[in-house]
Structure formats: C-alpha cells, structure tokens
Amino acid sequence: MARSCVLLKYGELMLKGRNRGTFERYLREAVQHAVAGASAPVRISQRPGVVVLSGDLPREELVERAQRVLGVSVVQPVLRCGRSAEDTVDTVLRALAERFGSPAGTAPRRFAVRAHRRDKSFPMSSEQLAAHVGSRVVEEWGWPVDLGDPDVEITIEVDQREVFVGLDRQRGRGGLPVGASGRALVMLSGGYDSPVAAYRAMRRGLRCDFLHFTGAPLTGPSSTYKAYALTRQLDRFQGDSRLHVIPIGNAQRALATSGAGNLQVVAQRRLMVRTAEALATELGAQALVTGDSLGQVSSQTLANMATVEQASALPLLRPLVAWDKDEIIGEARRIGTAEISTLPDEDCCSLLAPPRVATRTTPAQFERVERRLDIDELVPKLLADVQVHVPGSD
Missing domain, CATH: 3.40.50.620 (HUPs)
Structure with missing residues (x-):
C-alpha cells in the first residue's frame, strides 16, 4: 500500500566533490534537529542526492518542519509504493483522486508525467514508464497531455527499494547546512x-x-x-x-x-x-x-x-x-x-x-x-x- 513521505533534495551539495560526505553529515544533523519534538516519530533515510522523511505525523507538519532545513533546495511531499509499473499507476491514480476527487466531477486539466530512474535496473526506461502512466491517466481521467505547460505535473522517481509519486514541489531554503562553513x-x-x-x-x-x-x-x-x-x-x-x-x-x-x-x-x-x-x-x-x-x-x-x-x-x-x-x-x-x-x-x-x-x-x-x-x-x-x-x- 502506498504511504506518504517527504523528499528533501539537495541544492549546492550536489556540486561538492570529495568533501560531500562532510556536508551530508551536517545536513543529517540539521534534519534531525528539524524533526525533533514532532507529534510522532520521524524516520530519516538518506539516499544518493535525497533524504526521505516518513512517519505517522500529518503531512503538513512534516512538510513545515522539512522547510526549516538549510541546505535543501526542494521539499516534495510524495507517496511511496512498490517497484512495479502497476503499483506506480495505482499510486498516481490515488494521488489524483486525493487531490481532485473523481474524474466525473472535475474539469479537464492539461497534464504531464515526468519520470526519472535513480535505479537503472528498473525494467522500463524513464520514457516508457512516463508513457505508460500517462496513457492510464488519459484513460481514467480523460485529461489531455501537455508536456510544455501543464496544469498538473506528475513526478515519478524510481529508487532502489521503491517508487515515489508526487504532484507538488515546494522550494526549500537552499544554501548550505549549518556548520558546514x-x-x-x-x-x-x-x-x-x-x-x-x-x-x-x-x-x-x-x-x-x-x-x-x-x-x-x-x-x-x-x-x-x-x-x-x-x-x-x-x-x-x-x-x-x-x-x-x-x-x-x-x-x-x-x-x-x-x-x-x-x-x-x-x-x-x-x-x-x-x-x-x-x-x-x-x-x-x-x-x-x-x-x-x-x-x-x-x-x-x-x-x-x-x-x-x-x-x-x-x-x-x-x-x-x-x-x-x-x-x-x-x-x-x-x-x-x-x-x-x-x-x-x-x-x-x-x-x-x-x-x-x-x-x-x-x-x-x-x-x-x-x-x-x-x-x-x-x-x-x-x-x-x-x-x-x-x-x-x-
């Protein structure tokens, strides 16, 4: 079953070379401080180029705390699901239903699917996965595709252990993690x-x-x-x-x-x-x-x-x-x-x-x-x- 989590994506840290590990250590400390005292325990998982926050606390609280972290360029609430094309489709349709209700009562919106594989062992290429998911959205919701200027942008990220599906990207505070300088x-x-x-x-x-x-x-x-x-x-x-x-x-x-x-x-x-x-x-x-x-x-x-x-x-x-x-x-x-x-x-x-x-x-x-x-x-x-x-x- 898909579960809610939040992705924290690096800004300048991606440009660091051999000392990137040191910057990531300071970032972990900053994340731990930001989620300390939350209404429920928060799990922190660090992957290449991204930190994953998950737990049973409300998504709004998790996003608000994530946006305090210096050194993060993007804060992205997502749903995580299993590593299969059908799990991904089901999760995308669930995310759309949570946001917009049902297709019958919703005005058509132009949409795009952006897929990215951090793990290249996934059997479909990024383009194939985006096309597969997009066709199912057209079938279920009747929305037209617009890759240039969509009203709704569906992001899909294939990781080593799961797939992340999101409809929002919020700006983080950017900069460098506290203590790194x-x-x-x-x-x-x-x-x-x-x-x-x-x-x-x-x-x-x-x-x-x-x-x-x-x-x-x-x-x-x-x-x-x-x-x-x-x-x-x-x-x-x-x-x-x-x-x-x-x-x-x-x-x-x-x-x-x-x-x-x-x-x-x-x-x-x-x-x-x-x-x-x-x-x-x-x-x-x-x-x-x-x-x-x-x-x-x-x-x-x-x-x-x-x-x-x-x-x-x-x-x-x-x-x-x-x-x-x-x-x-x-x-x-x-x-x-x-x-x-x-x-x-x-x-x-x-x-x-x-x-x-x-x-x-x-x-x-x-x-x-x-x-x-x-x-x-x-x-x-x-x-x-x-x-x-x-x-x-x-």
Missing part, C-alpha cells in the same frame, strides 16, 4: 537587521552563537527579552543556540566622560567589536557577523564601517551590506523575526548618542579616547559580566 558570533540587536544577517550567515553554512549588548544598568531588561525571543526564533534553523548578554551601559558612560563627543557612537561600536572578538575567540568562532547595511545610518558610512572593522583581528562579515530596508524587512517577515523586532525596547546603541554623529572617521581619531578608557583592561571586565541563555526552540 564553520562557526561565527552574531552581534544581535533588537532591530530587523541583525536577525536577518544571522539567518543569511546560517544559510551559508555558519553555525552561529549570539551576543547582545544591553545598556544596563542605564536601561531596563526589555532589549534582553527581545534578543532572547529572536534567538529562540532563529534556533529553529540550527538548534543548540546560545545567547550571550553583556551589560555595557557603564562603559558607554565612561566613553562619554572621556571626551568621545561626536565619535561616541562609532567608539561604542569599536568597543563592542573588541569585546565580541574576545568572546568569539573563547567560543572558537572564526568570524563576527553584523547587520550593517551600507549608508543606512550615520554609523554605517563606508569610512565608519572601516574604522569599526579595524578594531577586530577576526573577519567582520556583513551579509546585508548591499540590502535596502525594504528587502531586510521582507526577509524578516519570511523567517518570522519581524514581529519580534517591532516590539519596544531600550536600544543601547542610541544611549548617550550625540546630536551629530561623525560620518568620516579614521582609527587614529580614537586613540586618545580609548587610551583614557584603557580598552585592554575594560574588555575583560565586560566579559566577566556575561550572562549565557539557552532559549531553544519548539
């Missing part, structure tokens, strides 16, 4: 930008830890609550996320009293990057990730971004550097962080900000202020106050 530390604020930057970094195979700077004790805990909620949402794509929270309010006040003036905002950013670099080194992260978008605010001019970047020996990755705000908000809605980002909070970045922010800075301008503050001593003090949260996801 290394580890990074995301500087996470409460706005739209940094959560989207984190997602784009994860989509390129980076496993991400998260660092949030709060203005405490000069501000309340609202920004920490937002960062916690954002990390929880992003954890759906990788699992085992950690949120590190560092209060920086007193250090910001010290910068202001050290005469930072219109350099205050960029000086804060340099301090945050220095602190993030030190934490990243402890965590074994190989890069920092920020939500900077070129020219979006005064602290993100090209000159200021270069000045901030030189405060860290680690690479400073900016996945959104060429994105505009509408693109960022659109992506935030797609990944489920937009509603959280709109919640009110006390942003430490605007704390003690001067009326005018310097837009053309150089590292040399900060030597005096940072020397007065004794940055090398301040960073370990900030790290000593770090709090670690493990939000987790459903």
Whole structure:
C-alpha cells in the first residue's frame, strides 16, 4: 500500500566533490534537529542526492518542519509504493483522486508525467514508464497531455527499494547546512537587521552563537527579552543556540566622560567589536557577523564601517551590506523575526548618542579616547559580566 513521505533534495551539495560526505553529515544533523519534538516519530533515510522523511505525523507538519532545513533546495511531499509499473499507476491514480476527487466531477486539466530512474535496473526506461502512466491517466481521467505547460505535473522517481509519486514541489531554503562553513558570533540587536544577517550567515553554512549588548544598568531588561525571543526564533534553523548578554551601559558612560563627543557612537561600536572578538575567540568562532547595511545610518558610512572593522583581528562579515530596508524587512517577515523586532525596547546603541554623529572617521581619531578608557583592561571586565541563555526552540 502506498504511504506518504517527504523528499528533501539537495541544492549546492550536489556540486561538492570529495568533501560531500562532510556536508551530508551536517545536513543529517540539521534534519534531525528539524524533526525533533514532532507529534510522532520521524524516520530519516538518506539516499544518493535525497533524504526521505516518513512517519505517522500529518503531512503538513512534516512538510513545515522539512522547510526549516538549510541546505535543501526542494521539499516534495510524495507517496511511496512498490517497484512495479502497476503499483506506480495505482499510486498516481490515488494521488489524483486525493487531490481532485473523481474524474466525473472535475474539469479537464492539461497534464504531464515526468519520470526519472535513480535505479537503472528498473525494467522500463524513464520514457516508457512516463508513457505508460500517462496513457492510464488519459484513460481514467480523460485529461489531455501537455508536456510544455501543464496544469498538473506528475513526478515519478524510481529508487532502489521503491517508487515515489508526487504532484507538488515546494522550494526549500537552499544554501548550505549549518556548520558546514564553520562557526561565527552574531552581534544581535533588537532591530530587523541583525536577525536577518544571522539567518543569511546560517544559510551559508555558519553555525552561529549570539551576543547582545544591553545598556544596563542605564536601561531596563526589555532589549534582553527581545534578543532572547529572536534567538529562540532563529534556533529553529540550527538548534543548540546560545545567547550571550553583556551589560555595557557603564562603559558607554565612561566613553562619554572621556571626551568621545561626536565619535561616541562609532567608539561604542569599536568597543563592542573588541569585546565580541574576545568572546568569539573563547567560543572558537572564526568570524563576527553584523547587520550593517551600507549608508543606512550615520554609523554605517563606508569610512565608519572601516574604522569599526579595524578594531577586530577576526573577519567582520556583513551579509546585508548591499540590502535596502525594504528587502531586510521582507526577509524578516519570511523567517518570522519581524514581529519580534517591532516590539519596544531600550536600544543601547542610541544611549548617550550625540546630536551629530561623525560620518568620516579614521582609527587614529580614537586613540586618545580609548587610551583614557584603557580598552585592554575594560574588555575583560565586560566579559566577566556575561550572562549565557539557552532559549531553544519548539
């Protein structure tokens, strides 16, 4: 009897050579995380170029969880059946009946059959199988064949142990599985930008830890609550996320009293990057990730971004550097962080900000202020106050 399952098909992984096995291992881990906590046990079977998910849980839930997996280009709900032409025909007719009801009460639709044999030992060629199934659909349903622009596309895939029949193909998230490209530390604020930057970094195979700077004790805990909620949402794509929270309010006040003036905002950013670099080194992260978008605010001019970047020996990755705000908000809605980002909070970045922010800075301008503050001593003090949260996801 045909049973429901879901196929996850590779994207870029198909282009990998000798190290493809490593990428597949990370993909298996990502799939296991995505189905953890499902309403029923899920069986995971890895075949060449495809992962098969099956179980007794509702198909909609299985598809929704499958669509969380980074590194998958296509999510395809299918029926699996025995390896014979007649089993395949019966399963195709069942799938059509489940979708459209009966031939008598259904308007004719143009259809095509696309057959593919991963196992060439099947006795019929792909073209013969497609023609055989197509003729039976014409006979039973009376639909015309249209191979160029069909209303309904029936896909048939012959595997080593069974045949998969499907009527739908949904886009996966693409990219690379989390962890395949290394580890990074995301500087996470409460706005739209940094959560989207984190997602784009994860989509390129980076496993991400998260660092949030709060203005405490000069501000309340609202920004920490937002960062916690954002990390929880992003954890759906990788699992085992950690949120590190560092209060920086007193250090910001010290910068202001050290005469930072219109350099205050960029000086804060340099301090945050220095602190993030030190934490990243402890965590074994190989890069920092920020939500900077070129020219979006005064602290993100090209000159200021270069000045901030030189405060860290680690690479400073900016996945959104060429994105505009509408693109960022659109992506935030797609990944489920937009509603959280709109919640009110006390942003430490605007704390003690001067009326005018310097837009053309150089590292040399900060030597005096940072020397007065004794940055090398301040960073370990900030790290000593770090709090670690493990939000987790459903």
